[in-house]
Amino acid sequence: MKILATSALAIAAVLFAGSAQAQAQQPAAVQHGAPIAGVCALNLQGVFARSTAGQGLNTRLQELQQEIAGELAPYQQTIEAEDQALSGAGASLSDTERQQRGQALQQRFAEFQQLRQTRLQELEYTEFMQRRALGAAVDPIVAAVYQERGCSILLNRAEVFYLNPQMEISELVLQRLNQQLPSLPAFNRMPVPVQQQQ
Template sequence: MKLIALGAFALASLAAGTASAQNATPINHGAPITGVCIYDNEEVLARSTAGQSVQAGMQRLLTEVQGELAPYSSTIQAEVTALQQGGEAADPGGTRRQALQARAQEAQQLQQTRSNELQYTQGVQLQAIGTAVEPIVIALYQERGCSILLNRSAIYSANPAMDITPTAIERLNAALPSLSFNRLTPPAQPQQ
């Protein structure tokens, strides 16, 4: 099921930032470079209370969707088994097979719809966090007198004194303590 894999990947990627930071070997850094700052958006998503609420909310929605799709899977599998065991005598006119194909197609369409809804919902929530954290990052950039802001995930190692991420997380936690949401329906795509 693509949906399960999608949800698991999204949650794992959000949590990956904290796991790699915890396994780091201590390094003796040189002096911080004036005007050079670093920031890690992945860590903000993984460690902020808003990011954690998105993770928890998406897990809740994924569980709901799995529960909604489970009956389709079990009834389809039961019908496949019945048709296989009964052979031609179980469906002389082929109507059961046609009904099974229609049910399987319905389940596939529902799964695709729910997958799109989950992707859209996650995107909207991550955008809300991005909108809230952007002015915080800009303020920190100016407060620290940064001349350049580097993405920490693109750097092997840097002096932690140049990292504005922990302060950004603190301020984001104060500004946006959590997000609560339900599954959203993506806007309809215009027909071409």
């Protein structure tokens, strides 16, 4: 018990020392220069991630992933059970019967793989189309804010190390996106168009 208490104290001391060192390494508050007229920055990925529509999109995609997993699980379990049965049959099967069952199992596995691939492609296509819809909704908002703020250039905020906050338009874009598109219309998994499957 004493060893455990000593170990816990040692771990706490190491964690505290690491935390203190990390705090000591953080730079003091940065003093920004005057904002540069006409230069604006936008964290578009952050806007998508924090928007109510973007969060709803991610939640729905997770639900669709779970649906796919639920659909595929019985196929996989059946294949695994047949594989175990075939392996456990030993000498009780003739070579011909073993070969026939093995070929049937390979065929079922190939069908399972094809179904799995199809469902994953459908999920990827669905995500692509929904993210495109989200992008189409935010484009006019960004353009309007760009003009309102008198921007001459719009930088990707993720590429800029420091930035005067007055040049950042992300929060305004996020607020307007949440107002105009609180959520995407309900959607399900979408079949991939034939020309895109090739």
